[in-house]
Amino acid sequence: MRILLMGNPNVGKSVFFSRITGVKVIASNYPGTTVGFTKGSMKLGSEEVEVIDVPGTYTLEPTSKAEEVASQMLQDGDLVIDIVDATNLERNLYLTQELLERQIPVIVALNIWDETKHKGISIDVAKLEERLGVPVLPTVAVTGQGIKELVDRIPEAIPPTLPQRTRDERWAAIGEIIEYVQTITHHHHTWLERLQDASVKPMTGLPIAAVVLAASFFVIRFIGEGLIGYVMEPLFEKLWAPLMMKLSVALGSSGFWHDMLIGNLFDGEIDFFQSMGVLTTGLFIPLGAVLPYILSFYLILGLLEDVGYLPRLAVLLDNLMHRMGLHGYAIIPTMLGLGCAVPAIMATRILESRRERFIAATLISIAIPCAASQAMIIGLVGAEGMQYVAMVYGTLFVVWLVLGLILNRAVRGFSPELLIEIPPYRRPSWRAVLTKLWMRVYGFLREALPIILLAIFAIGILYNLGVFDAIANFTAPVVSGLFGLPKEGVVAIVVGFLRKDVAIGLLSPLSLSAAQLVVGTVVLTMFLPCIAAFVVLARELGIKGLLMAIGIMLAATVIVGGLLNLIL
Amino acid sequence: MKDKRQITVPQMQPGQSGRVIQILGGHSLVNRLNSLGIIPGKRITKVSAMFMRGPVTLQVGRAQVAIGFGMAGRIMVEVD
């Protein structure tokens, strides 16, 4: 048996899905979080049944990709749990009406029930059940309230027998139902609702956006640096370093395995940034340098997502984004890109046209530094002073803007206008925020840790074989001539293709000047994305799109790197 | 009370309410707007508009919807 969870976007399907299947999925307070579908299973009586979290749809007449997927999946389902937003019953009932016209059993979850009271909405569940002819249960997916009761009544769901109707007939039917089951008492605007309106009005919204973004930036830095300074560095310096020194002595302070595991000693000491051993730099980069920023970034992003701020940012920035061939909603994948390009490029699916997806994905891979790149920028350039860090970010921002303007002219096709539902502000549930944070941090550790360790190991071997010297000599004209970097800098650029953060360990021994560090980190960030991002880019853009994107990347890197070297 | 005027959404003042009269556009536009609850006969309120022909935010029933300027111009309303 296969159960489909269906409903409008942003009504709590994914939270509901996690509840009944135990499978963790990312849920956020904006439409379009689930673009693919997720499968899980649950026990129903003694039977193990399949449950599918279907992408949100407003209607079964497919008007977008997500809706096409949804109406196709309906063919192969045996039962639908229709998740309805109780605070927006009228609009949500449209999909319910369409579902009731299909020959499939339906059970309705009146979700977000907890918010009806303070919004002055009262719904007579018994009457609604009578009118719809299928079981209806109030639920609160975030706390689990009502979900067990709903599952218990699944056997009562029978295929309804509504005839096929026209759109107008459905809306008329909904009007009658609403009249009969729902009463709305006037309530005073809460401060949250006032804030809601203020944040999309230009005169108040733009200052609010500036404050939110600046505050996010400072909090992310504050938490990130705090974690590094007070937790990670002490752990590595006080606990791990003595242990590794013992190992170093045990290995005889030199030789192949010493070089591989511990790496080079500087004045007889381990330098976690530069030693380049698998157990020293290999562990320090992911855990000591990148993880703190991953944690703080995704905590703040998760809060912004769950409060429901991002769609407002989309409205405010829509004008600007249109000049770049995108619309405001592209700001969501772009912000995700500040964490990792992989989910960011996948999230470009919330954009409707191929052209938009190409532009957004290309811009993300070139000009949006992921957490690993940012750890590299801050780790390397930060030591020289914040003005240089600002220079790197400023350059990347200008590249993003200018490249967007150019791509808007150059890429053929059509970019549609913004059309989104703006969710209400919600108080985020800590449970949900922390679950999401854990999923993302765990994802980072699972993906990044093995690759970094492997990369450090491979670098050690290739150094020993002299491969890098050969490459360095070959690429010297570009790297030294054009970018003004020492020719060994190419190693960092090549390795940056595996992972950007490993380059910290490769650039720091070169004792570059501040200007060289700025050029070096900009080039590294813009040059080909890391291999994981590459794979999704190929999948999302196809081979032709990928080749075009690579061409743009290389050209942009050479031009910007060369210009920066001339200016600085 | 015979002073009802028909205008498009971008011509409405922020805070002004009205009733949707018709949507001037193809099947797919009508479809997308309908699915967000923007249907003839429905009351909507304009919450705000970004300057320079930016998107318009509407209150539609219990929900808020942001609509690009061009699309918003195809929604005819009778304001009160």
Ligand SMILES: Nc1nc2c(ncn2[C@@H]2O[C@H](COP(=O)(O)OP(=O)(O)O)[C@@H](O)[C@H]2O)c(=O)[nH]1
């Ligand atoms: N207050 C409240 N919030 C909920 C409830 N269910 C889900 N949410 C929140 O609604 C937002 C959308 O949830 P999500 O599962 O991503 O919706 P989906 O797009 O339908 O999958 C998230 O921020 C959830 O935390 C509920 O019952 N009550």
Ligand SMILES: [Mg+2]
């Ligand atoms: Mg979802």
